[in-house]
Amino acid sequence: MKVGIIGGGQLGQMLAISAKSKGYSVICLDPTPDSPCSKVADEQIVAPFDDFTKIKELCEKSDVVTYEFENIPHQIIETLGSEYNIPQGHRPLYYSQHRVREKLAAAECGLKTAPFYPVSSKKELIKALNNLGYPSLLKTCSFGYDGKGQVKISSDKDLTEAFELVENTECILEGFVEFDSEISVIAVRNSSNDVAMLPIPRNKHINNILHMSVLPNDELASVNKLASSMVKTFIQKMEFVGILTVELFVSGEDIYFNEMAPRPHNSGHYSIEGCESSQFDLALDAIMNKKITNQSLKQPTVMINILGQHMEGLKDFKCDESFVHLYGKKEIKHNRKMGHITFINKTQKDVENIINKYWEFK
């Protein structure tokens, strides 16, 4: 069995590690030679994500194809999906590639979203701002990540930057949610309509980049239960196959859909040590229509991301019951995700004390 992975970053790498542990061969496609995934895969095709011929070559060489990146043109997957085995198909990409499409789909499946307006001109933005007021968030409809392609409009002073964004790109204006916490729900579904859910972490971001995922998240137990059942309904109604991550805001008892990604997620890395089957194991089992089961947490688990600026401190790092994962990226850059550490059997406070010894987080 050969698994083809479109995308060769750390998510592809961890998918490949899981695939290898199941005895499969792996081929990946990524524009960067010597990608993190290629260190584990049997072969890498070096090509951009819009190269139809090369993606077709990957499909030809694979028994089953998946993706670890949501910005592969959905049209390519739609065309190749009729000829090759790509169980997730193009639909999860079609929705997740556009913030308006995904929010409308979520709302249709019963999930609450922040109020929003599609805006493509200065005039439309002013009209939407009149309805939503300050603060609001202007985001590009596509290609935004880790807070990139966003302007928080808190006063008239922010309008120049906002006008510049909306005049160049199709955008969405969202009402600002004063949330208490951010959670992410990871679900997998196979083509027999079995759905399995992972335990829900509480996520802490620094500068819009995920810093820490903490489990268990007992203080939000009732919210988690509700969020889990909402996302289960969502993946079933949408008839998505494979893995889906939904990022949610929690404000009191209210849960708001923020965005989704049809791929493994940084906030699910804890599951490698934290659960019997990781998000990567489940993602593969789901596309192969194997049995998938709800996961529970084996022990308290905290995951922290290692960014470029933390690599120096890592040299001295020593801690029992911790697992360091490095992705093997050649270029160390500020705020670039270089790896992560999973701590088991420790409280968030313990982990904060440990990491403060080695790193300064801002």
Ligand code: AMP
């Ligand atoms: P996103 O790229 O949509 O995931 O946004 C990045 C981060 O911005 C989120 O993780 C939130 O912390 C924040 N954010 C995004 N949308 C909203 C919103 N409508 N209200 C408040 N905060 C938001």
